[in-house]
Amino acid sequence: MANVVLEGVSKYFNGETPAVYDLDLEVEDGEFIVVVGPSGCGKTTTLRMLAGFETPTKGTLRIGGKVMNRIPPKDRNLAMVFQNYALFPHMTIEKNLAFGMKIRRNPRSSIKKEVEEIAGMLGISQLLGRKPGELSGGERQRVALGRALLRQPQVFLLDEPLSNLDAALRAQMRVELKRIHSQYPVTTIYVTHDQVEAMTMADRVALMNGGRLQQIAKPETLYEQPTNIFAASFVGTPKINLLPGKLRRESDGVQLNFLSLTKRLNGSLGEKLSQLPVTEVTVGFRPEDIRLAPQGVDGLHVVSATVELVEPLGSETNVVVRVMDQVITCKLPARTGLSTGDAIRLEFDIPQMKLFDNESTNRLN
């Protein structure tokens, strides 16, 4: 087991645009890190540099304190689960599992014992005599996992291991992977484009976009305190509502205008904003931070809205409304009794507001 440190790692395949740019990442020993981001953001490239299949163009890559930039994959003592599993099609499952141990010259009796043990744990004992072509996606996925586990690696690398499975199996495997990790707490770097996997499995989430690290944080921190507009809109379903806003500086503070609302920003935030040249901002509210205004309340944070779409989810209801020229999604309790065309009044939970600078897209509050 070991920690993993990337310092200023960049990878250029060709020309100008880097696949990964100036990546700093520290993964602690035994930590479960999920690298998440949209397709093409450089997740696989990052993992392949760790594995040794690609050499970083710039920067340093350390595993267990040792610089790994030029160490070939076979000497890195890592295990990897490939997106497409990469099982050896001409070998039985048993041979696939035993492959690495054989290369490392483990005695035959211990190979057999360990293969059987891991197969039992993953529920694939009855498949040992078959070839990968005769297995279902979920079964292959387990075999790939088993092969990686038998490696007893310093670090586990997983590239979208669940993306080829159906929804039910994916949910089941998420739990199983976490269970395995708590049983064998090996440093794990798990790549996915699925924010749900990131949020449910990670000790910390590393969010990437366009080859750059956007934020690395605990799932709840990423959700509550996104560093920029991209981070805010990548996590959360339905997506965060982003509304155009304007700042007005006055003698005694800063005023924020959005929709029909005016909000005075006091305290340290007001002080900070009065120092900045920013006027155009984006105001973010998560759907659950908008609720129906109680009867009679006509406070500062209430707007009139027209219901456009009602999506009952059972335990709650997603309601899409129009407020002036903006479309807003809010998460309301079940059985709201609302229907399309209804006129309602909504209240914003101001303390949960996220304020972004339009130019840098960074969060201001």
Added chain:
Amino acid sequence: MISVNLLLAIIGAAFLLPLIWLVDAALNPHASAALTGPAWSLSNFRAALAAGAGGAIKNSLYLAMVSTIVATSVSTIAAFALSRHRVPFKASLLLVILFLAGLPVTLLLIPIFEIYVHLGWLNSPFYTSLVLAATSVPFAIWLLKNFIDQVPRELEEAAAIEGASDLRILWGIVIPLAMPGILVASILTFINSWGAFLIPLVLDANPKDQPGAVGIFQFMSANGVVHFGPLAAYSIIFSAPVVLMYLICSRWLNGGFAFAGGVKG
């Protein structure tokens, strides 16, 4: 539909008739250029063997086997390198290789002969088989590169991260998965070397080393008279190993070999 079938039948007959004649003549002690109908006798085969068909087949076998082993091993390693490594000017190199594959041997034979004179490699079945191998290598590289290209790279990476050396990956992953291609390349090389006439004729003047193709030719023109029966028998003996190999390998290849399951999507 009927006319198509008829056409196919005629084409089939055109190929079949000479074969029927061949078998007929081989078995008929009084064979001529005409089809005579069955007259079962093995005397023609005895005559062919007495004329040295056995020894010539052994020589052919030696040349074909050695050149196949050499050509297939060299081509597999070269194709692996071309498929997997960054080779400078790879595209042009591949074109040159394809061009070489189409070059007639006659063009190279005189310079090779001179080189062999200098090296003292003439009249040696082993060195002759090296030239035979060389004539097959370009096409075999081309063929094998395409097969190795089909082996998913992740499989090699998966083996590498498990600690496998390059040699182990080649031997344990790439070669088994490219085996259909390697078999095809071997068969083509074998058949090419088996039928080789000019190269052994020029490079090996020792009558004891003559392969079957040269043997048939000399047998045919031995004393001015064509003995159709023994000649047909000689031909059958000479083609039997190739036909046999073809039958065995076609079954093997039909068994199918797929990458299914190793890599999804």
